[in-house]
Amino acid sequence: MDRKELGIYVHIPFCVRKCAYCDFLSFPSDDRTQRLYFQALNEEIASFPHAGEYEAVSVYFGGGTPSLPDPAQISKTMDQIRRTFVLQKDAEATIECNPGTLDQSRLEAYRAAGFNRLSIGLQSADNGLLRTLGRIHTFEMFREEFQAARDAGFGNINVDLMYGLPGQSVEAFEKTLGAVRSLAPEHISAYSLIIEEGTPFWERYHEDDLAKRRGEKPLFLPDEDAEDAMEQRLKQTLRKIGFYRYEISNYARPGRESRHNTGYWIRREYAGFGLGASGQIGKARYRNTSDLEAYLKNPGIREEETILTVRDEIAETMILGLRMTKGVDLVRFEEQFGIRAQDMFAEEIGQFVRSGLLEISGSFLRLTERGFDVSNLVMCSFVNDTEGQP
Ligand code: SF4
Structure with missing residues (x-):
């Protein structure tokens, strides 16, 4: 297996x-x-x-x-x-x-x-x-x-x-x-x-x-x-x-x-153990209780559990991927979501590439040196534009 x-x-x-x-x-x-x-x-x-x-x-x-x-x-x-x-x-x-x-x-x-x-x-x-x-x-x-x-x-x-x-x-x-x-x-x-x-x-x-x-x-x-x-x-x-x-x-x-x-x-699955620890297993995101008494009585009791939507996953893939200088893996994106990021975000990517804040290098979309200085601005556009996705 x-x-x-x-x-x-x-x-x-x-x-x-x-x-x-x-x-x-x-x-x-x-x-x-x-x-x-x-x-x-x-x-x-x-x-x-x-x-x-x-x-x-x-x-x-x-x-x-x-x-x-x-x-x-x-x-x-x-x-x-x-x-x-x-x-x-x-x-x-x-x-x-x-x-x-x-x-x-x-x-x-x-x-x-x-x-x-x-x-x-x-x-x-x-x-x-x-x-x-x-x-x-x-x-x-x-x-x-x-x-x-x-x-x-x-x-x-x-x-x-x-x-x-x-x-x-x-x-x-x-x-x-x-x-x-x-x-x-x-x-x-x-x-x-x-x-x-x-x-x-x-x-x-x-x-x-x-x-x-x-x-x-x-x-x-x-x-x-x-x-x-x-x-x-x-x-x-x-x-x-x-x-x-x-x-x-x-x-x-x-x-x-x-x-x-x-x-x-890169959004690998992770298990979080201990007080207030977070984990993500499959599409389920959780956070353990941050109440020590409650944790000691019932270890692993959750404070929050969410099932991520495709929209959440797309936004996270873009935002977390752009934190890395290597950038977002466009091949993996297409394999995972069945659509090319370049098509889904054609307007934003085009605009930021033209203004010198993003670039495509091989199969990765990444921030330029200048883009890193205004990374929040660039990343936010990928959150807003997943609105309306499933
Ligand atoms: S108090 Fe906070 S910042 Fe200071 S050592 Fe502990 S966890 Fe780190």
């Missing part, structure tokens, strides 16, 4: 404390809660229906801070995944880690559990900015733990960075890029700070907004020109040191792209 490809996501919602910008599903917890959580998580994985139809391409432990709980628990959950699913021989297995929670023995335990990739949240090499963000670590801690990861045998490491941070100058961001460059990771994810409602940063962000409306300079966040300059420095520096941008916010050395995240952009 041909097994279908699957990505597996496992959510670990525990953190030492909440960062000032964070709206992820994460919180501090005690040992007992963590033990009960892993018990529930393993039950949920064990009861996944139709597991035999799939072969897992990737496993991703995200959070929260998966490097916070006892590594023996992480290892047991990995064992449960192996008992339930067939994993591809070279499956990518990533665990997200935060500096300040790692040491040699923990990293060795992750290797022994079968992880072959780490994703470490550094965010900035500037200790002042790390304090502003409410992070629990310094740059020096990150550097030491990065080296420990190499010593433990991790040859595939992603570093997460953020820019457009409160009070951050272009020069400060350049220093972060220089510091990360000297460590030579295989992959870098870089996001501009988005201020989410309800976080401690939210109010100050609004003061900035009012200042801008009065024609004054924002005090909290860098202005748009500074943020653009940071993005340009990011692209230039990473290109110079052998990284290529393969997705809006992701850069890798060739062959080191994240297989798990790529699965989301």
Whole structure:
């Protein structure tokens, strides 16, 4: 039997404390809660229906801070995944880690559990900015733990960075890029700070907004020109040191792209386990409850379940595909939907190709360099124009 490809996501919602910008599903917890959580998580994985139809391409432990709980628990959950699913021989297995929670023995335990990739949240090499963000670590801690990861045998490491941070100058961001460059990771994810409602940063962000409306300079966040300059420095520096941008916010050395995240952009099926985790199996999209009590009582209880329409699937294929520099696979599109994207979206594609924001390269439709700067505008047109489809 041909097994279908699957990505597996496992959510670990525990953190030492909440960062000032964070709206992820994460919180501090005690040992007992963590033990009960892993018990529930393993039950949920064990009861996944139709597991035999799939072969897992990737496993991703995200959070929260998966490097916070006892590594023996992480290892047991990995064992449960192996008992339930067939994993591809070279499956990518990533665990997200935060500096300040790692040491040699923990990293060795992750290797022994079968992880072959780490994703470490550094965010900035500037200790002042790390304090502003409410992070629990310094740059020096990150550097030491990065080296420990190499010593433990991790040859595939992603570093997460953020820019457009409160009070951050272009020069400060350049220093972060220089510091990360000297460590030579295989992959870098870089996001501009988005201020989410309800976080401690939210109010100050609004003061900035009012200042801008009065024609004054924002005090909290860098202005748009500074943020653009940071993005340009990011692209230039990473290109110079052998990284290529393969997705809006992701850069890798060739062959080191994240297989798990790529699965989301090409719309591979994925199973999500744990509190608030999402999955998509066939046309069914679900999200688990984000109520911890409810989850512990009934692991895998859903908060939301939707059946995707063809219209949803077409819109997602276009939007997620255009996030990648490779673009939307037009052959696959036609195989899947029985119509050519070039015919369905003739007007939009024609218009954006003429204005230099989209291009067709081989059998892929992709954003140009200029198109990436206004990617939302281009992507939106493919959502609106699927209106009226089945
Ligand atoms: S470590 Fe990550 S998940 Fe945890 S509070 Fe900070 S940003 Fe949120």
